[in-house]
Amino acid sequence: MVGLGVMGRNIVLNLADHGHSVAGYDRDSAQVAALRKEAGDRTVQGAEKMPEFAGLLRRPRAVMMLVPAGAPVDAVIRDLLPLLDRGDLIIDGGNSHFKDTDLRSTTLAERGIDFIGVGVSGGEYGARHGPSIMPGGPREAYARVQPLFEAIAAKADDSPCVAWLGPRSSGHYVKMVHNGIEYALMQLIAETYDLMKRGLGMTDDEMGDVYDGWNRGELNSYLVEITARIFRQKDEKTGKRLVDVILDESRQNGTGMWTSQDAMDLQVPLPTIDVSLSTRNLSALKSEREAAAPLFARPIPKFSGDRGAFQAQLRDALYAGTIATFAQGMALLSKASEHYKYDLDLETIARIWRGGCIIRAQLLEPIRAAYRAKPDQPNLLLDPGLGKAVMARQESLRTVVGAAAAWGIAAPALMTTLGYLDGYRSAWMPANLVQAQRDNFGSHTYERIDAKGVFHTQWGPE
Numbered sequence: 001m002v003g004l005g006v007m008g009r010n011i012v013l014n015l016a017d018h019g020h021s022v023a024g025y026d027r028d029s030a031q032v033a034a035l036r037k038e039a040g041d042r043t044v045q046g047a048e049k050m051p052e053f054a055g056l057l058r059r060p061r062a063v064m065m066l067v068p069a070g071a072p073v074d075a076v077i078r079d080l081l082p083l084l085d086r087g088d089l090i091i092d093g094g095n096s097h098f099k100d101t102d103l104r105s106t107t108l109a110e111r112g113i114d115f116i117g118v119g120v121s122g123g124e125y126g127a128r129h130g131p132s133i134m135p136g137g138p139r140e141a142y143a144r145v146q147p148l149f150e151a152i153a154a155k156a157d158d159s160p161c162v163a164w165l166g167p168r169s170s171g172h173y174v175k176m177v178h179n180g181i182e183y184a185l186m187q188l189i190a191e192t193y194d195l196m197k198r199g200l201g202m203t204d205d206e207m208g209d210v211y212d213g214w215n216r217g218e219l220n221s222y223l224v225e226i227t228a229r230i231f232r233q234k235d236e237k238t239g240k241r242l243v244d245v246i247l248d249e250s251r252q253n254g255t256g257m258w259t260s261q262d263a264m265d266l267q268v269p270l271p272t273i274d275v276s277l278s279t280r281n282l283s284a285l286k287s288e289r290e291a292a293a294p295l296f297a298r299p300i301p302k303f304s305g306d307r308g309a310f311q312a313q314l315r316d317a318l319y320a321g322t323i324a325t326f327a328q329g330m331a332l333l334s335k336a337s338e339h340y341k342y343d344l345d346l347e348t349i350a351r352i353w354r355g356g357c358i359i360r361a362q363l364l365e366p367i368r369a370a371y372r373a374k375p376d377q378p379n380l381l382l383d384p385g386l387g388k389a390v391m392a393r394q395e396s397l398r399t400v401v402g403a404a405a406a407w408g409i410a411a412p413a414l415m416t417t418l419g420y421l422d423g424y425r426s427a428w429m430p431a432n433l434v435q436a437q438r439d440n441f442g443s444h445t446y447e448r449i450d451a452k453g454v455f456h457t458q459w460g461p462e
């Protein structure tokens with residue numbers, strides 16, 4: 001393992017717990033010392049120099065790295081290459097951009113080195129006790145490390161949450177979309193929080209209880225579970241709830257943004273994910289928001305309805321939003337599979353996301369079943385069961401979105417989800433007018449509903 005930050009170190013310890021002997025290297029000797037200390041009497045060796053590290057490895061060598069995406073990955077490859085032989089294997093377990101992974105695969109293949117891009121999800125705890133692992137690359141190269149990954153991966157129904165997903169950058173692509181879905185689910189949950197906090201005037205304790213209750217039902221998922229726990233956490237400094245002293249500006253490392261960027265390139269609509277990213281960016285404009293607040297001040301009316309009923313509608317709206325988010329992410333995977341020739345198996349992806357990863361959710365069971373029934377389902381909303389589940393909750397979503405609009409509380413992910421659903425179920429959309437406008441001002445042509453071919457009209461005078 002190259003890179004002994006908390007993720008790398010935890011994967012090393014996880015491997016060692018499963019009986020594998022592991023060598024670790026980090027250019028920061030303090031990290032090597034930390035590994036040695038934590039490893040105790042496990043079969044783990046630390047190395048302070050790259051050549052010493054390479055010398056510890058059995059041939060053909062398998063080197064996994066967990067370093068920040070971008071230049072650090074290239075730097076590690078550059079330092080490793082003179083120490084490796086043909087037939088050795090490099091595994092990049094970080095959140096690398098899939099296009100970088102493709103480039104690195106090609107360059108390394110020319111040197112006779114196999115390269116696997118692996119998405120690892122589950123944060124620090126997952127790395128230590130069982131992450132979801134998304135590998136892509138040469139299948140034979142993966143076969144060499146398959147038993148190791150299967151040993152350390154999370155288990156769902158006794159099956160390891162790892163599978164070879166496809167060639168080249170497919171693993172990193174799937175992890176990227178996982179993170180896009182992650183962004184949207186987090187934003188949807190945050191909006192339900194805002195509507196309960198400022199709309200219903202609920203306390204942290206009350207909201208913690210609501211999320212806890214939701215986590216016991218159909219919304220059962222890691223993100224809802226940690227949300228419930230977050231509301232109970234006290235701040236040591238002030239004694240307040242920690243969530244209330246955290247600055248309301250969200251940051252990002254880029255993977256969610258890459259999902260939206262590539263979806264734009266492939267022309268796949270995933271508006272709930274896009275708007276979640278934009279809303280993170282809006283949150284980061286704190287000083288502008290503070291300047292605008294007094295200019296656009298508008299009081300939030302006092303809620304006088306049935307609180308329990310509204311909370312149930314919020315729960316349903318979140319469930320509909322969650323299904324729509326997975327539908328959008330999976331639709332991108334389906335298109336990317338064709339475009340990049342990954343030949344992805346969407347059922348397998350749903351299967352390995354059931355445990356270990358940040359977006360793990362009970363809902364992945366019916367999603368998996370949907371792809372088992374119809375592997376080439378273009379959109380999960382067309383699955384009879386999931387489609388019905390969304391439509392049964394659409395009135396709740398409408399009520400929640402209507403309330404957010406009336407109260408003046410921003411709920412962009414919920415609102416956009418409703419727009420997406422209403423657009424998706426519309427056999428007719430006003431795109432004919434857009435086509436007419438394009439042809440009118442730019443002779444871009446249009447197609448007709450009553451004849452095949454491409455048409456252009458000399459539109460009337462202004």
Ligand code: 6PG
Binds near residue numbers: 251256357
């Ligand atoms: C995971 C996460 C992880 C990601 C963080 C932060 O699956 O374990 O997706 O890989 O780095 O969630 O992402 P942002 O900093 O972009 O929010």
